[in-house]
Amino acid sequence: MVSTAERIETSPFGEKRVTIHHLNWQAYQQILTALPETRAARLTYDHGTLEICMPLEDHEFAVRLIELFIRILVVEMGMKLKTMGSTTLDRQDLQRGSEPDNAYYIQNQPKVAGRKVDITQDPPPDLIVEVDITHTDIDKNALYASMGVPEFWRFNGQTWQILKLTGKSYTEVDHSPTFPWVEKGDLYAFLEQAQHDEVEAELSFRNRVRQIRAENS
Secondary structure, three states: OHHHOOOEEEEOOOEEEEEEOOOOHHHHHHHHHHOOOOOOOEEEEEOOEEEEEEEOHHHHHHHHHHHHHHHHHHHHOOOOOEEOOOOOEEEHHHOEEEOOOEEEEOOOHHHHOOOOOOOOOOOOOOEEEEEOOOOOOOOHHHHHHHHOOOEEEEEOOOOEEEEEEEOOEEEEEOOOOOOOOOOHHHHHHHHHHHHHOHHHHHHHHHHHHHHHHHHHO
16 A cells, blocks of 8 residues: 555656555555556556656657657668567566557567556566656666666666676667667657757658668668
């Protein structure tokens, strides 16, 4: 129950966050079930700590544009995709659960195409994206590494981290294992241009990806 919490913390910038400590798995599941499915808040649970994140404008802008960035790459490169969005990824055996900003099956798309994913039986998403503009008490690197997510992108509103799973932990790398031809500057330029005109940013980036594909074909 929520009354087991030691303290509740809130942060007013970037995202609004409520952190509840010393919450067991059953209580976390009760909260998850009680909340409506059509909600903006995202829940992350890690060994007794529950964080409820309510995104604000800067967060949502980055999330939606990074989502578009990935879809452009996948479509223009002729790859496969199953979008999981913020689907709840619960692993009671790990005492961890998450509703990421974006999650995707790309390499493993054929294994989960056309049906609902069972995260306890199926491979984890190939790529997970989290935007955290404000401080989070959850060690998300450890969380997603424990789930075996091969690639994890983190964006704090300014810096894009690309994390590759190596053994049981992440190593930061310069290029995405999924999209090795993409430069970090591509995302920064895309987000900057989208601040002024999202349509023009999409068209420009599509043209760039097509040019890259032609050069590497």
